[in-house]
Amino acid sequence: MIPPIAALTIPEYVPFLAYSKTMKEGGPLENEDTFSVIGASVADNFFDVKMPEGTIGHSILEKLC
Numbered sequence: 001m002i003p004p005i006a007a008l009t010i011p012e013y014v015p016f017l018a019y020s021k022t023m024k025e026g027g028p029l030e031n032e033d034t035f036s037v038i039g040a041s042v043a044d045n046f047f048d049v050k051m052p053e054g055t056i057g058h059s060i061l062e063k064l065c
Contacts (some may be wrong), residue, residue: 004064005050013031014035014038016038018064020025020064021063022065023064023065024065025039027061029060032060034055034056034057036055036056037057037058037059037060039057040055040057040058040059040060041059041061041064044060044061045061
């Protein structure tokens with residue numbers, strides 16, 4: 001018997017590269033639970049938009065600077 005697709009969930013990791021002249025150093029970031037972290041970080045950096053409480057994504061901008 002072939003298991004249902006939902007039972008075959010395999011985590012995927014998306015590479016995230018960031019660069020700024022103001023960055024002091026580089027290095028690996030912690031793995032996050034969702035891709036929305038990248039979107040929240042872009043919104044925070046370019047549009048100064050903070051994610052509302054209770055949403056999935058959160059900005060990691062402070063870890064990048």
